[in-house]
Amino acid sequence: MKTVQYREALREAMSEEMRTDSSVFLLGEEVAEYNGAYKVSQGMLDEFGAKRVIDTPIAELGFTGIAVGAAMNGLRPIVEFMTWNFAILAADQIINSAAKMLQMSGGQIGCPIVFRGGNGTAGQLGATHSQSFEAFYAHVPGLKVVTPSTPYDAKGLLKAAIRDNDPVLVLESEKMYGDKGEIPEGEYIIPIGVADIKRKGTDVTVVSFGKIIKEAHKAAEALEKEGISVEIIDLRSVRPIDYGTVVNSVKKTNRCVVVEESWPIASIASEIAYHVQNYAFDYLDAPVKRVMQSDTPFPFSPPLMAEALPNVARIIAAIKATMYK
Amino acid sequence: MAVKKAAPAKTTRKTQASKFSKETYIKWYKDMLMIRRFEEKISQLYIQQKFGGFLHVYIGQEAIAAGTVSACKKGDKHITAYRDHGHPIALGTDPKNLMAELYGKATGCSKGKGGSMHFFDKERGFYGGHGIVGAQIPMGAGIAFAEQYNETGNVCFCSFGDGAARQGALHETFNMAMVWKLPVIFIIENNNYAMGTSVERTTNVTDMSKMGDSYEMPSFVVDGMKPEAVHEAIEEAAERARKGNGPTLLDIRTYRYKGHSMSDPQKYRSKDEVSEWQDKDPIDHVLSVIKEKKYMTQKQIDTVEAETKQTVLDAVKFAEDSPFPDKEELYNDVYQQKDYPYIKEYLA
Numbered sequence: 001m002k003t004v005q006y007r008e009a010l011r012e013a014m015s016e017e018m019r020t021d022s023s024v025f026l027l028g029e030e031v032a033e034y035n036g037a038y039k040v041s042q043g044m045l046d047e048f049g050a051k052r053v054i055d056t057p058i059a060e061l062g063f064t065g066i067a068v069g070a071a072m073n074g075l076r077p078i079v080e081f082m083t084w085n086f087a088i089l090a091a092d093q094i095i096n097s098a099a100k101m102l103q104m105s106g107g108q109i110g111c112p113i114v115f116r117g118g119n120g121t122a123g124q125l126g127a128t129h130s131q132s133f134e135a136f137y138a139h140v141p142g143l144k145v146v147t148p149s150t151p152y153d154a155k156g157l158l159k160a161a162i163r164d165n166d167p168v169l170v171l172e173s174e175k176m177y178g179d180k181g182e183i184p185e186g187e188y189i190i191p192i193g194v195a196d197i198k199r200k201g202t203d204v205t206v207v208s209f210g211k212i213i214k215e216a217h218k219a220a221e222a223l224e225k226e227g228i229s230v231e232i233i234d235l236r237s238v239r240p241i242d243y244g245t246v247v248n249s250v251k252k253t254n255r256c257v258v259v260e261e262s263w264p265i266a267s268i269a270s271e272i273a274y275h276v277q278n279y280a281f282d283y284l285d286a287p288v289k290r291v292m293q294s295d296t297p298f299p300f301s302p303p304l305m306a307e308a309l310p311n312v313a314r315i316i317a318a319i320k321a322t323m324y325k
Numbered sequence: 326m327a328v329k330k331a332a333p334a335k336t337t338r339k340t341q342a343s344k345f346s347k348e349t350y351i352k353w354y355k356d357m358l359m360i361r362r363f364e365e366k367i368s369q370l371y372i373q374q375k376f377g378g379f380l381h382v383y384i385g386q387e388a389i390a391a392g393t394v395s396a397c398k399k400g401d402k403h404i405t406a407y408r409d410h411g412h413p414i415a416l417g418t419d420p421k422n423l424m425a426e427l428y429g430k431a432t433g434c435s436k437g438k439g440g441s442m443h444f445f446d447k448e449r450g451f452y453g454g455h456g457i458v459g460a461q462i463p464m465g466a467g468i469a470f471a472e473q474y475n476e477t478g479n480v481c482f483c484s485f486g487d488g489a490a491r492q493g494a495l496h497e498t499f500n501m502a503m504v505w506k507l508p509v510i511f512i513i514e515n516n517n518y519a520m521g522t523s524v525e526r527t528t529n530v531t532d533m534s535k536m537g538d539s540y541e542m543p544s545f546v547v548d549g550m551k552p553e554a555v556h557e558a559i560e561e562a563a564e565r566a567r568k569g570n571g572p573t574l575l576d577i578r579t580y581r582y583k584g585h586s587m588s589d590p591q592k593y594r595s596k597d598e599v600s601e602w603q604d605k606d607p608i609d610h611v612l613s614v615i616k617e618k619k620y621m622t623q624k625q626i627d628t629v630e631a632e633t634k635q636t637v638l639d640a641v642k643f644a645e646d647s648p649f650p651d652k653e654e655l656y657n658d659v660y661q662q663k664d665y666p667y668i669k670e671y672l673a
Contacts, residue, residue: 025474051474057504062463062497069467069481072452073402075474092494096457097464105445106436107658109452142659165661193666240666278670 002185007040007177009151010116013158014041014078016187018048021076024162027054027063028080028117037082038118038177064090064115068097071113071167078162081117084133084171098167099142114161116170119147120211120261121309123175127297132262134210137169138239139266144168144192145239147210151181153236156190164192173211195242197249201231204255204319207246207272209235212261212310219315230319238268246272247279254285255322259310264292286322291315345553347620349395350611353552354621356394356415357387357608358633363420364410366637367427371587375645376428378440383411385582388607389514390415392555393482396563400477402450404465405484407442408514408581409454412484416449424640430647437650438658452481459485459492462511466502469509469566480508480566482559488519490536491527499540499572506571510562511537513576514549520585521593537574549579550605 004012018024025048026041032055035042045053056063060081067077081087087094098111121130137145144166148154154172161168198213199220208216213234220230231249235241250256256276258269269290276288294308364382371380383390390411393403403412413423418434426433427441435445435454444454452468455461465483472479489495490513502509513533517524524531537544543565548554555577562573580602584591591599615621621629656667 059497065463066467069464070471073468073471075471103658104439104443106438108447
């Protein structure tokens, strides 16, 4: 094993795949000469050259559409968005083109493409730069959506995404690019659609994904001292969702809390709660709880930010509520 | 020959008809007649409610598909908007499969999953048929990007209407296509109306060939009622692209005789305007050359007409006799992954 940053894990995934498959290339704003706005692609221009590591103008809709066209015609593009907030401008090409091409062409023309970039809040960036898109894109059939929360998951899931023949969205985080973690020396792949039990426990199941799962880990550690055993399931993929792992865990713990860094309506949390009540109703000892971001555009001022985000205290309170404590 | 910034299409320089062979004229005639008869028939069928969805016919614009296809090479790619019946017919897709697609049948060119606006025929280089106005502009450039990446020498012909040219995606794409010298030919099928809104009402720059100027893209006005003019402009642009000199913008002036779709009352234009353009009909034009040059006898011309009509009737019969897709097809072709875990519990 070796210790790498999250950004290095992503870079290793891209570089390894580009070494073995000449149809894979990277494009996006500042990915080449600037070495990546968040240094994810550092050094890749030097290794692969300007043909395969391509700086684009600031034109999300245009360069995403060009990448989609390239994927329709046999290439395997990796599109880096500086953040997913900017990819709203490209949503037409992701939702109307990439997600639907295979179906509308009757299976003739697929779209093997990866869209990746930072997602969610990232400090004091204001409302337009602080949004989470898991539920938005998980809603759309034809897409796959992964949300790695560790360097290990980042590399394994991105490699799976690049090799996948369907369009895959990788939702990363500016706040996680510097996170360190262990990964194997050799190559490995994490299949898309398989959740990971990040912490074993017996009293309550906490379901989460992405950066905010770190708060769930802190809550679980604090509760351990009080004798409460928390099981943490990292969904890792929000389309498809590994419902089986969640439901089996709830059948064991009889309690479920979902922690999500996004708005409440039509969230991944509401989706998980639906499945748990439908498939584990007789096992539940308490209603499913969720800890979400505030139902507002994300604020700028630090005390308001603190008020808006899911945090350890709220997660602990939600867990205890399911235990009637 | 295309002429840079010749203002109205009618003053575009005359092409040399002698350059084109008898075979080319006969192919143009057959292709355009097939498009015309096919669409006349489907317009009737649509009114009879034989199938649903939207229906946008190409009648009047046939010379663009015919002239593009006669000038292209095997391996080139084509992409267009939702007015997409003409290109696959000219490229040789069997009208039976196109008709079946309109009916939503399993034998359709997109297995009944696309409908009128989403014809596809990858084998013949036809990459759709796209319903979102202007979305095919960056996609077309991307298809060309892949050809450049793989150094094939192939080009992509990317067609869109004067309405789609108002999308921001056009400007983003023109910019990148010029920076990267992509082998793409941008074709404005300029029929002067975005649905019911004329070019004059949507822009300060009514000469659409000027849209390439900001990007220093070679741009030309082309007479879209003559397949000769289209062929020459396309051939020249494709040559430029194949040599690595990047994209060309062709503002091809044409006219749709019918409404935007089948539900269009056409109150935005006069009958005189329509008939003025019908006087320049591309099929009449090609037929007059064929007769003048004695490329076909009247008997042969009559035979082509009869065979074309029969092909259309056979296509209707094929479509009506074809099966609808099996229910299981709902879950096929959404993902390449064969065992994708769809949520199906609500169906139980």
